[in-house]
Amino acid sequence: MKTHLWIYTSESLTWIAASLKAASTHQRSTHTAQKIREWNRSFLADHGKMPLNLYGAWSASMLDKGDLAQEIHAHLQSIGKWVSATDIVRFLDTDEIKSRYGLKRTISLATAQRWMHTMDYRWTKELSGQYVDGHEREDIVTYRQSVFLPTMAELQWNVRVWKDGIEEICEDAPRPQPRWTVIWYHDESTFYANDRRKVRWVRSDETAVPRPKGEGASLMVADFISADYGWLRFGDESARVLFKAGRSREGYFTNEDILSQVSNAMDILDRHRPDEDHVFIFDNATTHLKRPDDALSARKMSKAPTREGFPLWGVETNVIGDDGKLLYGPNGKLLKQKVWMGDAQFADGRPQSLYFPDGHPRAGIFKGMAIILQERGFADAGTIRAECPKFKCEKGATQCCCRRILFNQPDFVNVPSTLETACQTRGYRVFFLLKFHCELNFIEQCWGDAKRKYRLNPPSSSEDDLEHNVVAALDSVSIVKMRRFATRALRFMDAYRRGLNGRQASWAAKKYRGHRTLPNSILDELAAQESSR
Ligand SMILES: [Zn+2]
Structure with a gap:
């Protein structure tokens, strides 16, 4: 639009000729030139009016048109496990779809790829560039x-x-x-x-x-x-x-x-x-x-108890002021504090603290995975390694390392989310x-x-x-x-x-x-x- 007005005022061309030149500068057709003239007439008549986001809106609203997205899903699903963006291009090229959605022609492959991305919640892209139906994962x-x-x-x-x-x-x-x-x-x-x-x-x-x-x-x-x-x-x-x-x-x-x-x-x-x-x-x-900040997790636990002179092992949480709001430090960042990780649970339901109890010579110190496991009956946990290299344990292995054993303990597996806890405590499933x-x-x-x-x-x-x-x-x-x-x-x-x-x-x-x-x-x-x- 700006190019059109610029050419019209500076090059003494006619209104139409200027619009054609403006369109061709942007490699656009005569149809676009006609649109530009329309928009500019409207713009001149009312200086406040500008067309908004033309190109973005076209493709975005197409996908939202009626049940188009759903139809594409259904079509892709009927093809089978592997589909590609070209399948959408071909699908939109059928007479039935074109007439139903008033399309003159199908979309470009690039647009189809963008759509696949938008519909990502259903189709996951694989390394091969193909998409696999999440239903089969x-x-x-x-x-x-x-x-x-x-x-x-x-x-x-x-x-x-x-x-x-x-x-x-x-x-x-x-x-x-x-x-x-x-x-x-x-x-x-x-x-x-x-x-x-x-x-x-x-x-x-x-x-x-x-x-x-x-x-x-x-x-x-x-x-x-x-x-x-x-x-x-x-x-x-x-x-x-x-x-x-x-x-x-x-x-x-x-x-x-x-x-x-x-x-x-x-x-x-x-x-x-x-x-x-x-x-x-x-x-x-x-x-x-989302789980509570202090939820059980074996991810960062050491095998041995925290050594003397080392900082408290625990989890970082935000500091909350008396008014219930988050507190910020002088540098504008959220204030954090280290707190104990919540209790674990023995098989019979009794709580198991991850820290040495009061009266213990090392009261309040993190026990480490070996002791936590020994208390659960894994007598030789001290002789098992902390974790397999990069925690990539052999497939199916359950007793290969301390971290893997803890990972598979029921209380570590079934940590409820804050949402579940909030509902269950009030009797809602x-x-x-x-x-x-x-x-x-x-x-x-x-x-x-x-x-x-x-x-x-x-x-x-x-x-x-x-x-x-x-x-x-x-x-x-x-x-x-x-x-x-x-x-x-x-x-x-x-x-x-x-x-x-x-x-x-x-x-x-x-x-x-x-x-x-x-x-x-x-x-x-x-x-x-x-x-x-
Ligand atoms: Zn392992």
Whole structure:
């Protein structure tokens, strides 16, 4: 735009000729020249108007268009374990997709690669440059089959069952407990002010600062949802948190934020639904898994007790003032202090201090791994080496070195996160979702549904509108719809329970739309379907 005006005023060319020259300077087409003329006319008519983040917004909003991202996921998953960015390029080149999303042509390979990166939560890039479906990762499959699904199956005994959004009462269903269990899924999602159209005009005096990704101002929503009640809200009490995410705004959603949100949620449930058992399911973001500062960890322990004259062995924590706020030193850095690591636990549940007790000649000194192990019955721990070179123990080895033995002790393995502790002490169960398996958290689809409604709003740049529109969009998701989404998630769980992999599960979930479980013949059907390909 600037080039155009410069050429027009300095080179005595016509308005159109100047725009063509400006476009070609930037290796752009005549179409761009036409756009430049349009923008500049508008700019001259109202000096405050500038187009915002043209190119960033194009590609970012494309991916957010309708269910495009989800369709790409489904397509990539149907290809198999290994996919590449070219597969997206080809997929978008099909007539069906082009007409549905109003695309004139497919995207470039570079854009496809960027999209793969954006969708990284599901596809992990391997050294080969190919992407592997997170559904097939060994550690994830193990957690899915041996922890997540059995826990969900156990909970299903006492949850209400829905068919097509209406409660289905099964008289003959076994109900070992007289109380209902309500499962609350937690998640966070961000709504963008510009998530509507490719180009938006803003006045330059607006505070909406152009952001590098082109999404404009944004609002993050963190909430809980259940198939029983919808959003966690009773009367005028709600567990929802609206949050302006991003630097120089209100910061990010931290471990403290999630703790205060869940504590509010428990207060509300205590008041309004005390006769039911509540379970919270969180995704396994690091902010959710954070352990207390003084949590047990064998990582930095020495084998022998701390030698005389050496500083206290322990963990560093922030210093907190009388007002409950963090204290800073004169250099502006957070003040730190060394404190004892918390107690370990013997197999029978008694606490085991990691430090010599009062009355001991070396009271308060760290015992070292050898003594800690001896107290647990590993009599010859003193003769075992501290750790294998670089702690790369042989595969399957459990007794090779002191650090490995401690690592595998149940109390060292099962250190609860601060989030788990906060909920469990109040009688609420907590567990964590699988990485890469967003199809198991039906709140994802509720966000998607709310965003479709949100995009119908007229464009606006004021933050009040943003908040108002987001809340209205969230409230527009009906309970019947939520329950259908929940049923779909159950269908996926059933598929994984029957041993289907990610690709097979999405095929089966689609085929048996509306069902909570899959028929027993599903494996035969799969075999027939796959041999016919
Ligand atoms: Zn070892």
